[in-house]
Structures are given as C-alpha cells and as structure tokens.
Amino acid sequence: MTALLLRDLRLAIRAGGGFGLGLAFFLILATLVPLAVGPQPTLLGPIAPGILWLGALLACLLSLDRIFALDLEDGSLDLIATAPLPLEGVATIKALTHWLTTGLPLTIIAPALGLLLFLPSSATLWLVIALLIGTPALSWLGTFGAALTVGLKRGSLLLSLLVLPLYIPTLVFGAEVVRRGAEGLPTATPLALLGGITLGCIALLPFATAAALRVNLR
Amino acid sequence: MSIWEYANPRRFMALSARVQPWVWGVAIMLSGSGLIWGFFFTPEDFRMGYSVKIIYLHVPSAFLAINAWFMMLVASLIWLIRRHHVSALAARAAAPIGLVMTAVALLTGAIWGKPMWGTYWEWDPRLTSFLILGLFYLGYIALWSAIENQDAAADLTSILCLVGTVFAVLSRYAAQFWNQGLHQGASLSLDAQENISDVFWLPLVVTLAGFVALFLALVLMRTRTELRRRRLHSLAAKARLA
Numbered sequence: 004m005t006a007l008l009l010r011d012l013r014l015a016i017r018a019g020g021g022f023g024l025g026l027a028f029f030l031i032l033a034t035l036v037p038l039a040v041g042p043q044p045t046l047l048g049p050i051a052p053g054i055l056w057l058g059a060l061l062a063c064l065l066s067l068d069r070i071f072a073l074d075l076e077d078g079s080l081d082l083i084a085t086a087p088l089p090l091e092g093v094a095t096i097k098a099l100t101h102w103l104t105t106g107l108p109l110t111i112i113a114p115a116l117g118l119l120l121f122l123p124s125s126a127t128l129w130l131v132i133a134l135l136i137g138t139p140a141l142s143w144l145g146t147f148g149a150a151l152t153v154g155l156k157r158g159s160l161l162l163s164l165l166v167l168p169l170y171i172p173t174l175v176f177g178a179e180v181v182r183r184g185a186e187g188l189p190t191a192t193p194l195a196l197l198g199g200i201t202l203g204c205i206a207l208l209p210f211a212t213a214a215a216l217r218v219n220l221r
Numbered sequence: 222m223s224i225w226e227y228a229n230p231r232r233f234m235a236l237s238a239r240v241q242p243w244v245w246g247v248a249i250m251l252s253g254s255g256l257i258w259g260f261f262f263t264p265e266d267f268r269m270g271y272s273v274k275i276i277y278l279h280v281p282s283a284f285l286a287i288n289a290w291f292m293m294l295v296a297s298l299i300w301l302i303r304r305h306h307v308s309a310l311a312a313r314a315a316a317p318i319g320l321v322m323t324a325v326a327l328l329t330g331a332i333w334g335k336p337m338w339g340t341y342w343e344w345d346p347r348l349t350s351f352l353i354l355g356l357f358y359l360g361y362i363a364l365w366s367a368i369e370n371q372d373a374a375a376d377l378t379s380i381l382c383l384v385g386t387v388f389a390v391l392s393r394y395a396a397q398f399w400n401q402g403l404h405q406g407a408s409l410s411l412d413a414q415e416n417i418s419d420v421f422w423l424p425l426v427v428t429l430a431g432f433v434a435l436f437l438a439l440v441l442m443r444t445r446t447e448l449r450r451r452r453l454h455s456l457a458a459k460a461r462l463a
Contacts, residue, residue, distance in 0.1 A: 147384065151364065151377050151380070151381060152364075152367075154368070154373070155367055155368065158367070161363055161364065161367050164356075164359060164360045164363055165360045165363075165364060165381065167356075168353060168356040168357050168360060168385075168388065168389075168392070169384070169385070169388045171353055171388070171391075171392045171395060172388060172391040172392050172394075172395040175392075175395040175396070175398065175399045176395060176398070179398070179399060193398070196395075196398070200391065208384070211380050211383070211384050214376075214380055215376075215377055215380050218373050218376040218377055218380075219373065219377075221373065
C-alpha cells in the first residue's frame with residue numbers, strides 16, 4: 004500500500020502529473036470572481052465562503068479523470084488489480100493520493116485567497132477547518148466517479164455530471180460552517196454533519212469504487 | 222410458482238403482453254376520471270381559488286418522481302444480486318419517466334407558484350431537492366447511454382443508483398438545513414391532521430392511482446421495447462456471423 008501511495012505521489016508531482024494545475028485553477032477563479040462581480044468588500048465578503056468552496060469543488064474535479072485513466076492506458080491498472088492488495092485498498096490509496104495532491108494544498112492556500120476575497124478574518128480559521136474536514140469526501144467521491152467512467156473514451160464531461168450532484172451535501176455543510184463562522188454563530192452542527200459525510204465516504208465508498216473497477220476491468 | 226419465473230425474458234414478454242392492455246386501461250380510466258373530477262367537479266379553494274386544481278397534476282407527478290427512483294433502486298438491487306436482465310432493463314426504462322415526472326412537478330409548481338407565491342422559483346428545500354433529483358436522473362441516464370457494453374452499463378448504473386440514493390437523501394436533508402421553506406406541508410400523509418380536506422382529497426387519490434398505473438404501463442412498454450431491441454441486436458449479430 005505504501006509503495007503504491009509513494010508511486011502515485013511521485014507520478015502526480017513530477018512533470019505531466021497535473022499537480023499544481025488544480026491550485027492554479029483555484030487561484031484564477033479567486034481572481035476572476037472580483038473581476039466579474041466588482042471589487043467592493045461589502046459585496047465580496049459575504050459570498051467569499053461560497054466562492055472558495057465552489058473553487059475547491061471545481062479544482063478537485065479537474066484532476067479526477069487522471070486518477071485511473073493513465074493507469075488503465077499503460078496497463079498498470081491490470082497489474083495493480085492482480086496484485087495481492089485488494090481493490091478496495093487500491094481505491095482508498097488512489098483517493099488518498101488525490102486528496103494529498105489537491106485537497107490538502109487547496110486547504111493550505113485557501114486563507115490567502117480568503118484575504119483576496121475579503122473573507123472576514125474570524126472566518127478564516129473555520130474555512131481551513133471546513134476544507135480540511137470536507138475535502139476528503141470530495142476526493143473519495145471523485146475516485147468513485149472516476150472508477151465508473153474509466154473505460155469511456157470521453158468520460159471527463161460525463162464524470163462531472165455524475166460527481167457534481169454527489170458533492171452537494173458536502174458543499175452545503177462546508178459553506179454553512181464558514182458562513183456561520185463569519186457571523187460568529189455556533190458551527191458545531193454543520194461541522195459534525197460534514198465530518199459524518201466524510202467519514203461515511205471514507206468507510207463505504209472504496210467498496211463501490213472497487214466494484215465499479217471490477218466491472219470495468221472485466 | 223414464484224415471481225422469479227418472470228425474470229425469464231420470454232415469460233416476461235408473454236405475461237406483460239397479456240397484462241399491458243389492462244394496465245393501460247386502468248391508467249387511462251383512473252387518471253382521466255380523476256383529472257376530470259378534480260378539474261371540473263371540485264369547489265375552488267377559499268384562498269387559492271381555481272389555481273388549487275393544478276394539485277391534481279403536481280402531487281401525482283411529484284409522488285412518482287420520487288418513487289420511480291426507488292423502483293430503480295429495487296430493480297438495480299435485484300440486478301446486482303440475482304442478475305436478471307429484465308430487472309436491469311426495467312430500471313433503465315423507468316429513468317426517463319422519472320425525469321419527465323420531475324420536470325412536470327417542477328413546471329406545474331412554477332405555474333402555480335407565480336400567482337400564489339409571486340415567483341416562479343424559490344430556493345426552497347423541496348424545490349431545490351427536486352432539482353437535485355432531476356440532476357441525479359440526468360447523470361444516471363447519461364451513464365446508461367455512454368457505455369457500449371450493456372452488461373457493464375447495467376452494473377455501473379446500478380452501483381451509481383445505490384450511491385446516488387444515499388446522496389439524494391442526504392441532499393434533501395442538506396437543503397432543508399440550508400434554507401427555510403416556503404412550500405406547504407405534505408398534501409398526503411398518514412397523519413390526518415395535516416391532510417387536505419376530503420373534497421380535494423378523493424379525486425387526488427384517484428388521480429394518484431391513475432398515475433401509478435400510467436407509470437407501470439409506461440415501464441412495461443419501455444422494458445418490452447428494450448428487450449426487443451436486444452433481441453434485434455443479437456439477431457443482427459448472428460446474421461453477420463452466418
């Protein structure tokens with residue numbers, strides 16, 4: 004498992020892996036929003052939590068289709084599938100790699116982008132906490148979507164149609180945490196629900212992902 | 222004699238050919254008489270006026286939009302567990318009907334909402350979760366049509382249906398959490414306190430039964446079409462080999 008994790012991490016970070024692409028997209032989105040709606044802090048401040056969550060969602064989506072596609076192309080997915088490691092484990096590792104290369108960096112740079120969008124400083128901590136707890140769910144769900152569409156030639160458009168509706172609960176609760184944090188309201192309830200979704204995804208989705216992979220490798 | 226005998230496509234075709242006209246008859250009779258009763262022979266509501274009558278289209282279609290998904294869930298489970306092709310095809314056949322019902326529910330709601338709420342659309346939890354349900358239907362149908370290998374498509378869409386069910390329900394509660402609603406409470410619930418009055422309720426139940434029969438008839442018809450299309454494909458493949 005560690006070997007697979009290290010291999011995927013190396014592949015992601017080295018040239019052509021697409022690492023940083025999601026981050027750049029996140030940055031561009033945070034730049035484009037003020038250009039589109041206007042630079043007034045009173046306008047940007049209230050919508051900043053939503054924009055940042057939406058940016059994180061879309062940035063996650065960008066790198067999803069390469070989770071399995073490259074491995075399927077060069078045949079290493081078949082090798083991995085026949086290895087003693089169960090496919091559920093492979094699914095977990097793939098999702099973890101995706102989170103380490105997109106969700107975690109997004110969480111780290113989010114406060115800086117929050118500054119650009121005049122996110123109230125009281126909400127910055129909540130933004131980091133919400134992203135840290137919520138983004139794993141995005142990676143695990145995305146891995147499931149990638150496994151469903153891995154055999155398809157033009158799967159990436161379909162992938163976003165499949166995965167984005169699944170992101171809705173995470174988005175709602177994640178943005179709610181930051182919004183409540185900004186207004187100084189108690190955040191425990193949405194935070195607990197967000198954590199519940201993430202833990203449920205981590206626990207159960209690898210089975211669905213592995214089942215989809217088995218179908219596609221048949 | 223068990224119900225699984227009809228998992229055999231030939232038996233299913235024979236049975237459905239016999240049952241189908243009756244289901245159609247019941248569907249047309251019940252929904253027709255329910256709609257006519259509801260539209261022309263019920264009083265106007267003291268607050269909503271004549272616009273209350275759209276309830277006879279709105280509630281049955283909304284009811285079916287949700288229950289079509291559950292029917293797909295059951296059919297998907299049967300396919301995953303017992304691998305009956307008829308079941309997978311029935312799930313596939315139900316999806317577009319569910320999508321249309323979702324659209325009808327949203328549209329009639331919008332038409333009713335403009336004079337009553339003063340707006341076609343409101344980000345109300347019920348409306349939002351219906352829109353989300355529509356997105357789930359779209360994704361499901363898109364995945365079916367994207368995959369060439371029919372067995373793989375049936376497997377993958379079944380898995381999507383299972384995961385989608387969980388997240389559709391989650392979205393429903395998330396939407397409730399996210400915004401307070403404008404939509405009225407349940408029109409039909411077992412809790413009689415909430416129910417609408419009998420004058421409106423009886424024709425509504427008749428229409429509802431009619432719509433359920435209509436759904437059944439459409440699913441039967443579409444499943445039969447899918448089965449025939451598969452037979453055609455295999456016949457064409459055989460002809461090419463010979």
